[in-house]
Amino acid sequence: MEDMLKTLTRRSFAASRVRNCVAVLAIALTAVLFTAITTIALGTAESFTLTLQMQKMSRSDGEVRYMTAEQFQALGQADFIETAGLRMPVAYLSSAVRHNIEFNVEDETQAELTFCTPTHGRPPAAPNEVVASDLALRDLGVEPETGAEITIAFTAHGQEYALPMVVSGWYEALGSQLSVMWAGTAFRDAHPEIFRYTYHEDGDMAGTYFSDFTARSTLGLEKKLRDLVCDLGGEPDDQTAPNYTPATVNRATNVRPSPFQIAAVAAFAVLFMVCGYLLIYNVFDLAVMQDIRRFGLYRTIGMSRRQVRTLMNRQALWLSGIGIPLGMLGGFFIGKAALPLIMNTVATEYKYLSAGVSPSPAIFLTAAALTALTVFCSTRKPIRIAASTPPIEAFRYVESGGGRRASRRSAPGAGIPRLAWSNLGRNRRRTGFIVLSLMLCVVLLNCAGTAADSMDVEKETAFMIRTDFAVVNVVSASNTKGFMRRSDALRAETIADIAARPGVTGGSAIYKNTAEDTNVTYDFGHPMTGETFENPHSGLTFGIDQYRSFGLGDDGRMLCNVYGMEETALARMDLREGETNAHALFQKMSAGEGVLVGVHVNRGDMSLVPELDLADVGQRITVYKNGAAAMELPVLAKAALTTDDVGIGYTDGGPYAIGGDGLTLYLPAGVYKALYDAPAVYKYSFNVEDGYEAEMTAFLEDYMETADPGMSYLSAQAARESSEATQRMIRLVGGFVGLIFGLAGILNLTNTLITTVLTRRREFAAMESVGMTRRQLTGMMVWEGVYYAAGACLLGLVLAAALDLTLVKSMVDSMWQFTFRFTLAPALAACGVLLAVSAAVPVLALRYFHKGSIVEQLRAAE
16 A cells, blocks of 8 residues: 555656645745845844954953963963963053054964964064064054064053064955054063063053953853852952952854844744745645545545655655755845945944855755744645545535635626626636735835935034034054044144035134043032042043043143034034024133033933933033133023944044043133143044045045144045945835735735636636637736736735834834835835736736637537
8 A cells, every 4th residue: 555655656756746846946946045144143143243253352251451471370270261262451552553462472272262373474483573464564564474674663661662573474464443563472572671570560561461262162151260260269240359350251253143133033934934834835836726526536446644744745845955955046146246245234344344254054944944843834724635535525515715604786788897706706716825825025115115215324424523524543443442642633723624625614713622622610519429430541530420521630620521623613513502693602602601411311202311411501610720710601592413423434533532421611712722722623624515525535535645643534435335335224124024024925916816817717618619719718817817916905004004103113213324215116026026016927827828719629628
């Protein structure tokens, strides 16, 4: 019996080639979907992990800092540590111009974990040999090549050093702002005075031991690190403790998915399984309907229900064995090809972004499991119908929608559209599945389009930069430094050269107080606790209240973050309270009648942050110079601040190192220059006339190379491109998902119409025998296809509008970069395509599957 069942299964499988091809295509398309999405998801995760590691400059599992030599030796012997690198920080090179160069002593393990292994040359061996990045060497005035001679200047333990060194090897820098130059342990042995351990006395890092390490297992790593530090005699938490030894887990390597990310992955998996279910179920349902008489014959000759189920399951297994590998192969290459595009749209500003994915078994196992599960779920009901239909009913089976239909009088006439409409009721479930899959395509495309259109490019651009261009000293654009000292000021010659260029309008130099301006302070009656600490970046003393910290001047009062600007710059600010007329406000401020206070905003709703709103309109602020009251300025107005008002782009670390959470004050340039002894220009902002953007960008690029290497700039176009990349990503991801559902719906529709032509040959021949022309038959089938698409479009438009006004609106309203914009354009475009396809498919199906005379059609139907 088993041999007979195998023979029947094999012959039945071979006799249904067209159906098998459609089924393989459906399963392969589902496998393509799962494999492509899994490839993209894992590839994106791998790429982001590697990119975060590159930005952090460490691929380790964790790091321990500020150790003594004995503690470092004990770290390497810990049972959970697999490898431990050696890093002894020395200092940042003072001889660097644009590029920040961190000089360390390292071993090869540390270099490999921190992306500093030389790709050209060899590791350093002699005391005067170093490895550096290409950007570091160019910044020091030499081309990257082995054997190049350089002089490095730095300060350690209060002593200045200028040492001649030879480049033994070099590597490509990961970022434009910072890279590491390292020497071997021979340098440490040759200069023991540099590596005296005095960190617990004066906080000098030269002489301390750092280590990036890899762990044998990351399970419970955080607790293991804390216990190890305590066993070594260190304090992992209290930064004020003399034995403070921080130990941290590298979150770039050991990423913890948030509940939202887990829920999103689960939601997408369910969504794609629904898509595959709609597709595969319809294919097998049609196959059962087409072969129902054959199954009745099998039951008549003695085959049991279990054997029919076995036959169908084996066919499904064979089809899966063909479709899943083909789909996984195609899906992997589709995902691999799409990954760089997705990563480029995610992060256009980081040119060193890694985008790649290896053919991991996890990709194929996950995709195969999900596809197989979808096939199993999709085939249960068709197989049950095939096995449970009695033989007599199978022989006289006529497809119907099931359920009871209310009897009613027939409407007059029997036009072609009415006949087509009646045919949709033959199987309401199948009709519903086709309409559902096509409708999901319309809905998803429209939701993605609405979200993308709601991405407010100009809003995000304006938050980063209010003018066409902003020029600063290169230090001000550095995330590791920032504008803090008078030496960081923009050169007057640079400003003059830019202002003289054709097309420049609305130029304004913006001044900012520095760490040297400690003789000018402000008092507005805000209480502090009396506790102080030293800011490690600016070296200034900071005081604190219950929640905030404030930079303090020579007299113990607040320094605040104080800017001086012209009226053109003031007019670009967002004035919220008090005097909101920019011209009137500037006139009053120029006459010494008051000051403008800026308050940071909550980006969700752009409201002023209450915790940083420390002064009210009308409140008086006393200005002190050299300890004596110089003037008293009432608050005339408040402005809502963007990053452009306090920094450049999203870089605003420098201001925090000066004034901390203190008031952000704005004075007219004339008042500012009279108050401060050596006014330093922080930024020069300006617009250009239409058509001059490209010329100005080329000028600034050339100017940085030839005239002022210490200059940097940001353009509105660069900020705008970053926002547009986010738009492209939303459209790409949403369009991909919508396209998959659209293809599934179109394949369902195509399969349904082809099967309809094959299974209704006798009916069509009978219609033609009583006078229906081939054109009328084609028209009837076209109307059926159009009804499917029209139903999906109508329901899709209604649901898309409802979701746009509820779910999508609530999502975009929660993100500050978005401004909700309702649209149905993507849905209408999708509807147009679906209607055209639904009209074309029946014509092609009849042309290729309904051939011959009426007699031939009747014979083929037997």
